[in-house]
Amino acid sequence: MAEEAKSQDLPPLVTRKPVKTQEELDLLLADKGVRYYKELEVFPVDTVALKKTLETTCKSRIRTWLEICAHCSLCADTCFFYLANDNDPTQIPSYKIQSTLGELVKRKGDVDTQFMINCMDTAWGKCTCCNRCGMYCPHGIDMGVMFSYLRGLCFSQGFVPYEMKIGSGMHWIYNAQMDVTVTDFIETCEWMAEENEEYYPGLNIPVDKPNADIMYTINAREVKHYPEDIAEASILFHLAGENWTVPSKGWEETSLAMFAGDWAGCKNQVEWVYDAMDRLKPNRMVVTECGHAHRATIIEGPYWAGIKTGQTPVPSMHYVEWVLEALETGKLKIDPAKKIKEPVTLQDPCNYIRNGGLCDVTRKIMTYIAEDFREMQPNREHNFCCGGGGGLNGIGRYRKQRNIGLKVKRDQILATGAKFVVSACHNCWDAIRDLEEVYKIGIKWSFLKPILLKMVIVPDHLKPKEEE
Amino acid sequence: MYEFVSGPFALISFAIFFIGIIARIVWYVKGLDWQLDRVAYSEKLDGGITGAARSLFHWLLPFNRTTANHPVFMAVTYLFHICLIITPIFLVAHVVLIEESWNISWFTISDKLADYMTLAVIAAGIFFLIRRIVEPNVRFLTTAWDYIVLGIAIAPFITGYIAYHQWMDYKFWLIVHILSGEIMLITIPFTKLSHFVLFFCSRIQIGMDYGIKRGGARGRGIAW
Numbered sequence: 001m002a003e004e005a006k007s008q009d010l011p012p013l014v015t016r017k018p019v020k021t022q023e024e025l026d027l028l029l030a031d032k033g034v035r036y037y038k039e040l041e042v043f044p045v046d047t048v049a050l051k052k053t054l055e056t057t058c059k060s061r062i063r064t065w066l067e068i069c070a071h072c073s074l075c076a077d078t079c080f081f082y083l084a085n086d087n088d089p090t091q092i093p094s095y096k097i098q099s100t101l102g103e104l105v106k107r108k109g110d111v112d113t114q115f116m117i118n119c120m121d122t123a124w125g126k127c128t129c130c131n132r133c134g135m136y137c138p139h140g141i142d143m144g145v146m147f148s149y150l151r152g153l154c155f156s157q158g159f160v161p162y163e164m165k166i167g168s169g170m171h172w173i174y175n176a177q178m179d180v181t182v183t184d185f186i187e188t189c190e191w192m193a194e195e196n197e198e199y200y201p202g203l204n205i206p207v208d209k210p211n212a213d214i215m216y217t218i219n220a221r222e223v224k225h226y227p228e229d230i231a232e233a234s235i236l237f238h239l240a241g242e243n244w245t246v247p248s249k250g251w252e253e254t255s256l257a258m259f260a261g262d263w264a265g266c267k268n269q270v271e272w273v274y275d276a277m278d279r280l281k282p283n284r285m286v287v288t289e290c291g292h293a294h295r296a297t298i299i300e301g302p303y304w305a306g307i308k309t310g311q312t313p314v315p316s317m318h319y320v321e322w323v324l325e326a327l328e329t330g331k332l333k334i335d336p337a338k339k340i341k342e343p344v345t346l347q348d349p350c351n352y353i354r355n356g357g358l359c360d361v362t363r364k365i366m367t368y369i370a371e372d373f374r375e376m377q378p379n380r381e382h383n384f385c386c387g388g389g390g391g392l393n394g395i396g397r398y399r400k401q402r403n404i405g406l407k408v409k410r411d412q413i414l415a416t417g418a419k420f421v422v423s424a425c426h427n428c429w430d431a432i433r434d435l436e437e438v439y440k441i442g443i444k445w446s447f448l449k450p451i452l453l454k455m456v457i458v459p460d461h462l463k464p465k466e467e468e
Numbered sequence: 469m470y471e472f473v474s475g476p477f478a479l480i481s482f483a484i485f486f487i488g489i490i491a492r493i494v495w496y497v498k499g500l501d502w503q504l505d506r507v508a509y510s511e512k513l514d515g516g517i518t519g520a521a522r523s524l525f526h527w528l529l530p531f532n533r534t535t536a537n538h539p540v541f542m543a544v545t546y547l548f549h550i551c552l553i554i555t556p557i558f559l560v561a562h563v564v565l566i567e568e569s570w571n572i573s574w575f576t577i578s579d580k581l582a583d584y585m586t587l588a589v590i591a592a593g594i595f596f597l598i599r600r601i602v603e604p605n606v607r608f609l610t611t612a613w614d615y616i617v618l619g620i621a622i623a624p625f626i627t628g629y630i631a632y633h634q635w636m637d638y639k640f641w642l643i644v645h646i647l648s649g650e651i652m653l654i655t656i657p658f659t660k661l662s663h664f665v666l667f668f669c670s671r672i673q674i675g676m677d678y679g680i681k682r683g684g685a686r687g688r689g690i691a692w
Contacts, residue, residue, distance in 0.1 A: 060499025064670055068663040071609035074534055074541070089608040098609075136534045138527060138545070139667055140674035299681060303506035310508035310681060357683030381683065382533065 014039040016046065016158040018262050019169025028169065033162035033396060043158055045116050050109030053156060058105060062149060065141040066102045069094055075143065078136040080384045080408040081126055081401075093133040093143040096122050101150045116159040123150045123261075124161050125398035128390035128405075130350040135381065151261030160260055161395045167256025168265045175272045176220035176252040185251055188223045192231040201464055205234045208280060209245035214322070215282035215314070216246050217253040217273060217297070219290045219426055232449035233288065233319075239456060240331035244286075250276025253287045254426075255296035259391030263304065270301035277313040285316040289447045291349035291425035292389070294318045299356060318352050320424050323448060324361050327368045338455035340370045343418035347376075347409075347432065348383035349425035362424065369451055374416040384408050386423075388431030406435040414441060421445040470639065473646045474565075481650035488657025489665045496669045505677070512680040519679015520672040527671055541599070548592035551585040552621065556649070558582075561632075583632070586625050593622035617660050623648035 011027065013036045019025050028036065075093040076082050082091040089095060100119045104111060127147040134142030154160055155168070170177050189205040197203045206212070216237070222229040237244045250273045257265030277285060287294050298316045302309070326332040346366055353359045359380040366373040376383060387406040392398060409431065413421055423429045423445055432445040502509050509516055526532045535542040556562055558577045567573040577585075596618055600610050627645035631638060656664050663670075678684050 057504055059501055059504060060496045061505055061670075061673055063499070064496060064666050068660055068666050068670065070660065070663070071606065071611070071614050072541075073603065073605040073609055074538060076605050077537070087605075089605050092605060092609065094609055134674065136532075136537075138532075138534060138542075139663065140523065140527070140671045142674060142677075299685075300506055303503055303508075306503065308502065308508060309511045310502075310506070355682045357686030357688030360688065 010035075012039060014043045014158050016049075016156060018155075018172055018265055019165060020172045022173060025166070025169050025173055028162075028166055031162075036162045036165075037397070040117065040159065041113070043113060045111060045113055045157055047110050050104075050111070050153065050157060052109075053153060054105060054109050057152075058149070062101075062146055063105065065139075065146060066098070066105055068139055069098065069141055070139065072138075075133040075137055075141075078133045080130075080132075080387065081405050084387075084405045084407045091126060093127070094141075096126055097143045097146050097150075101146055101153075104150075104153070116154065116157055119150060120154050120159040120161065121398075123147050123154055124164065124391065124395060125401050128350075128385045128388070128392050130385035130389055131354055132350070132382070132385065135354070148258075148261065151259075152263055153261070155261035161391075161397055163394045163396065164256065164260035164391055167391070167394070168260040168262040171255065171257045171262075171265050171269045174220075175249070175269060177254045177256045178220040178224050180220045180223045180252075182248055185223050185246075186248055188227050189230060189234075189246060192227050193234060196231050196235060199464055200235055200238055200458075200462065202462070203234060203238050205230070206245045208248050210280050211282070212243050212245040212280065213283045214242055214244040215277065215280055215285045216244055216288070217251050217276075217285060217293075218246075218288045219254045219293055220252050221426065222288065229288070229447070229449060232453055236326075236332065236449060236452060236456070239458060239462060240326045242331070245280060245282065247273075247276035247280055250274075250279075253297040254290060254293040255301075256391065256394075258292065258296045258300065266296065266300070267304040267306075270297055270305050273297055273301070274305055274313050282314055284314055285312065286322045287316065287318055289319045289424040289426065289429075289449065291351035291427055293426075295351035295355055299351075318356065318358060318361075318424075320352075320358060320361050320365060320448065323452065324365050327365065332452065333457040334368050334452075334455050335457050339368075340420065340451070341372070342420055343372045343374050343416065344370045344420040344422060345374050345376055345413060345416040345418040346379075347386060347421055347423040347425065347428045348380055349423070349428050350383070350385050350389055351425070351427075353383065354381045365448065366422070369448075369455060370422075372418075374418045376412040376416055384412060386425075386428035386431035388434065389427050393427055393430045393434070402431075403434070403438050406431060406438060410435050410439050410441060413443060419443050422448065422451065424448045470643055470646075473643055473650065477650060478646070481653040485653035485656055488654075489662070492657055492662050493665055493669065496666065500673065505673075507673075507677045507680055509676060509680070515679040515684045516676035517679075519677070519684050520675035522679065523671045523675025524668070544592050544595050547588055548596070551588045551592075552625075555582050555585045555589065556624070579632075583629075586629050586632075589625045590622055590629065593618060593625070613660065617655075620648075620652050620655055620659075621661065624652055 013028055013031055019028060071094060073092060079091060079093050085091045100122045129144040129148045131142055131144035134144055167177055170179060174180060186207055189207060193203055193205045216233060253273055255266055255269050257269055287297060298312055302311055346362060348359060387409050388402060392402050419442060421432050421443055423432055424447060429445060429447060436443050500509060530542060530546060558575060559582050560576045560579060563573050563576050600606050624645060627641055627648050630636060631641040631645045655661055
């Protein structure tokens, strides 16, 4: 009784608004999701608002997709969730979208709490918005696009997984997906430069340098958990002789807001990065080895920011594009003797392969770094999601479903015979790490940066003096 | 009755059909929104046209992975649609009727070929029906409307076949045939049969999406 009374005094955790204050965020973080999901079970649906949102945002493209679906089931075997769940018909993309968004549109938003919880569980727990099904539908129905739209509807109604609510809130409060401040970022850069300067004389991480050739942006977790990634990037830029900089404000290119369906948050986040482009006027931007960040900031971002051409203010490229350019122009030279000798395979991240067209780039890089490169089947645009995309890696509520989904990637990797997976994407990297943890198939996995650092030739003039 | 179904009702159904499909296309195009869809349709029209053309080419012809993965179903589907469109438009009896009414005519196919193509439509229709009942996944997705729509689509072919071969009361089956054709025309704009035009809209749209924004922006035509 006492506890009930106490919880009634607390401000609600579930709301229809994004989290925008530290106080709200702290409250959410302390909850660990327990009270949050309890509140969600009885949280009312604002059917009037939902109806209005559908009227203004659900236009002919999505309505047509929902209407002309022929229920032919050709999308079934294109979905890794369907395959991983032993051909469970409730995992057929067509069924998943028709029973959620399809019903929602049919009923003009007149749905109840349980319906919305089912929408949430389907939109985040049974779809990673990998967009693979859309490539196989004869009618060109892209269910990934529709699930992303459904996520937006769910978010606007407060029906969003706990971690996604937090992620979106982080972006509002920190302009980053984690509680990393501008000071944290700059200090980490200074620290990493100092740590490595001994081995790479002259190494530094230029902050806010105007008119540089490259403005480099990253993923907040590199600051928080993998600062060596920032060090590796700086060393490679240093060895390549690049004129580069990082912006003190606008350094975070990821968007958990996109995974959460918080469209206002998405706009807010990318504008932070675009403002840095306007302020520092670099020739171009390079984003770190992250898939969804590339999708959010380069592919989708301009539309959120209202840029009619759909292009970022300065030309932008994924890290793999910069790597290939550096290898092809000879800015980075590989010691052929140090190429990877063992069989190695390559993960194609949905967000910059299927949705970004970079499959040839990563393959050309493999010819520089690997002697025995083996393709997964299927590959390139047809590759399967790692199993953890769309924010799924981070959501505790769907951990079991995520782990089942990983089986498809596990089997793809095993079939190559390679025990080493190159993954130039944070999300895929995590999923592959987790699949090793769950299924113990004895594989290693890596970003490109550490691989490159092991085999790149350091020009004589950049070597430490002791060695001369 | 014959006069009514072949006269004013025919005109009404053609009117509903043509106005209906044009309205669907206009509604579709007007509903596209560069910012909501996140595709720079007009700003990047070049990439859009290339992407749309690729999308249509790979799916109007069997050059796509779905055909490779499901060859039997896709072969039947292609055959069904080709015969369903060509037979009624180029059938001698239909062209003659139009010539008598409006004094315009065009190329025709032989009655023998039309007969085979009609049988192909009916056979494919039965294949779809059996697949809907037997294949667990398809059965799971199927609603009553899927059966109704399939019935509407193949009814003119079954009744036309019976009427042409004069197996039973010719006059009766001719009227039923004309009526079933008119029902199909009328229902096209209002049911899933609207994919008659919306297939093209959808394929062009997703082609533009890929051509402008996804792989196309990097010069990589999507591998349909």
